[in-house]
Amino acid sequence: MMARLLQLAFVLVVALAGVSGAVAARAWDVGDGVLVFMLALVAFQIATPLLAYGLSARDPPPPAASATLARRIAAVLEELFAFWQTFVVLQPFARLWRREAALPSASARTTPVLLIPGYCCNEAMWRPLQDRLRAAGRLAASATLDPPFAGIDELADRLDEEVERLLAATGAAKVVLVGHSMGGLIARAYLARRGRDRVAALITTGTPHHGSKLALLGLGRDARQMEPGSAWLRELNSRPPPVPTHSIWSARDEFVVPRDSARLDGARETVLALPGHFGLLRAPQVLEAVLEASDQR
Structure with a gap:
């Protein structure tokens, strides 16, 4: 859609x-x-x-x-x-960018990665990072979560289906979730429901954990939930993430306002000085963080 x-x-x-x-x-x-x-x-x-x-x-x-x-x-x-x-x-x-080949079985040394897009985005946005992860020997799948303007909890139900599909395809016990922007909130909503049973770690990139003023301009229930001070965000932030979480955000993100809304209590934090909201995904620090999280030691 x-x-x-x-x-x-x-x-x-x-x-x-x-x-x-x-x-x-x-x-x-x-x-x-x-x-x-x-x-x-x-x-x-x-x-x-x-x-x-x-x-x-x-x-x-x-x-x-x-x-x-x-x-x-x-x-x-x-x-x-x-x-x-x-x-x-x-x-x-x-459709042109989608990889149709079946994912290979999970390696004993790595955890599969599931990439979650944000507001008004789909799986194709992850293609550059996905290619780099696969070149590094990681199992990296991306998901499109529809309908686009639904509530974040409903999108978390779609994520539940994608997680189960990836685990079944690879034979892995857990996945690493990587969310961009609202994708990080979807992942946290999923974790609030399902806990840590299926997820080894969560990485959020440019995620407005405490909302963004620009959400006031957005359409849909998900945009309303991302407004600063929303009841939905207060409930989500009332408890820490149940898995190791790493928040990567940019001090010059133009879509997360205020920018320090990407801070999350209890999470490891990496702040980058220059990238924008989408340029953040090309940052080498993001690739390094995902590789580290998916490497079973």
Whole structure:
């Protein structure tokens, strides 16, 4: 379902860019129209992260996140590319990126990894990290949890099904859960129901454990639950995670506002200075954390 919604959004963006190009071609010439079309196609796609950067500007990063202007600009450009790749190349065409091959049996030395996408995202967003994990010899599967605007507890039920499917396919006793953004909250809601029986460890990346002000702009029950101070978050945070948990977050995350909402009592914490919300998943520290958690010693 999410892939279809993203495909529709992509078609609308192309149509808007086409109209812009046609108007430019009529006003100037065909060459100018093509240029405007290409610029509009890119601009419409990166408008969301740029808006998020603007809305989060009042939440300055902590002093430890100081960096040169050149490095900050580079990080923003990397985030815009990561967002564009996620929502234009990968997610609308999830079927093209899906690996159909069956997962091999679990190794005695590693624990399978299940990657959980966040709000308005599907399994394809994980393809870059998934490829790196598999190149490192890990069993890494990703899940799409539908319907997209349901309550987080309902999505946790879908996660329960995905965990059981992965365990049955690999013969493993437990999995490592890795959640991005709302995916971390889905994983915690699953753990609150099922406990630690099926999960060896949890890694959350850019997860608003205490909510995000930008959720006020979102649609669906899940967005309402992610609003700061929501009753759902208060209940979730009333008890610590029942498994070893590692929260990895960025001091310049443009979608988690305030940024330290990603802090979680009782969890190990890694704070990165520069990556954005989606660029965070390309950070080598995330790969290292997942490899460490999935390595049975």
